[in-house]
Amino acid sequence: MNRKYRKTVIAGNWKMNMTLSETKAFAETLKPMLGKHKWCDVVLCVPYVDIPAAIRLFKDTRVVIGAQNLHFESNGAYTGEISAEMLKEIGVKYVIIGHSERRQYYNETDVTVNKKVHAALETGLKPIICVGETLEQRELGGTMEYISYQVKCALAGVASDQMRRIIIAYEPIWAIGTGKTATAEQAEEVCENIRTVIRKLHGARVARSVTIQYGGSMNAKNAYELLAQLDVDGGLIGGASLKPAELMEIINAANQE
Ligand code: 13P
Numbered sequence: 001m002n003r004k005y006r007k008t009v010i011a012g013n014w015k016m017n018m019t020l021s022e023t024k025a026f027a028e029t030l031k032p033m034l035g036k037h038k039w040c041d042v043v044l045c046v047p048y049v050d051i052p053a054a055i056r057l058f059k060d061t062r063v064v065i066g067a068q069n070l071h072f073e074s075n076g077a078y079t080g081e082i083s084a085e086m087l088k089e090i091g092v093k094y095v096i097i098g099h100s101e102r103r104q105y106y107n108e109t110d111v112t113v114n115k116k117v118h119a120a121l122e123t124g125l126k127p128i129i130c131v132g133e134t135l136e137q138r139e140l141g142g143t144m145e146y147i148s149y150q151v152k153c154a155l156a157g158v159a160s161d162q163m164r165r166i167i168i169a170y171e172p173i174w175a176i177g178t179g180k181t182a183t184a185e186q187a188e189e190v191c192e193n194i195r196t197v198i199r200k201l202h203g204a205r206v207a208r209s210v211t212i213q214y215g216g217s218m219n220a221k222n223a224y225e226l227l228a229q230l231d232v233d234g235g236l237i238g239g240a241s242l243k244p245a246e247l248m249e250i251i252n253a254a255n256q257e
Contacts, residue, residue, distance in 0.1 A: 007234075009211050010041070010042050010043070011045060013045045013099070020053055023046065026242075029244040029245075030063075030248065033245070039254055044063055045066035051090060067094075067096070069095070069099075070097070071083050072112065072116045074123075095116075095128065096127075096128045096169075097127045097154070098131070100132050110154065111153070113153065114153055126166070126167065128169050128213070129151075129155075130236070131171070133147060138172070147194060152197060160203070163209070169214070171214075177238060177239065184226050184229050187214040187226055191229065191231035191233075192231040198210055211234055212232065213235055215236030217239075219246060220253070223235060235250060237250060
């Protein structure tokens with residue numbers, strides 16, 4: 001990470017975990033541990049139904065709340081969906097877009113990801129855009145090309161002055177929920193490549209200001225080394241973000257030079 005030019009952001013992705021009562025218990029445990037942690041921003045992307053309570057529970061802390069998805073239309077006949085406006089109005093700040101689980105199980109495509117990025121930006125939400133290769137793609141040597149393609153598609157039509165509000169999360173699919181983390185070198189190599197793609201699209205000043213996270217089995221043990229990489233500006237954390245003490249250790253790992 002490089003705190004001179006960009007924010008370090010530690011974000012939890014709770015996925016389909018945590019009932020309301022579990023959310024309350026989590027907040028009660030985490031809040032006393034938080035302190036000031038001025039060295040990074042902390043985001044918790046919780047299930048939709050937990051959002052209002054989570055916002056209330058973390059009100060006087062530096063933790064802000066995000067959603068895990070949104071619909072790209074602002075309203076209409078889309079049963080079961082949630083719009084950017086709905087999220088914005090209740091106080092959501094960030095939204096995860098294009099997580100590999102949504103691409104895999106819910107037909108999320110590069111086209112819908114791009115539409116969702118625009119919907120979020122137009123409404124004032126900060127997108128956390130997920131990209132990542134499969135193990136097969138990595139073994140075939142196509143990682144950089146594939147990630148570059150995903151980033152370009154997600155950012156199509158995004159203006160340079162909107163880029164500061166965007167986070168890109170590099171999440172190799174083979175590392176998600178598997179306990180198999182990318183090495184710090186692998187994470188840095190891809191995150192650096194993502195910054196190069198942004199530099200080509202928007203120039204060096206914009207590229208150096210964009211937060212790029214790593215995600216995929218990040219935990220208290222490996223966070224320090226991953227976050228020590230120049231182009232790894234934070235983490236998108238699944239399993240380890242469900243445990244307050246472990247999440248706090250990851251937040252503390254962001255407190256390094
Ligand atoms: P894990 O940290 O559980 O591997 O999940 C990563 C992830 O998918 C975050 O979005």
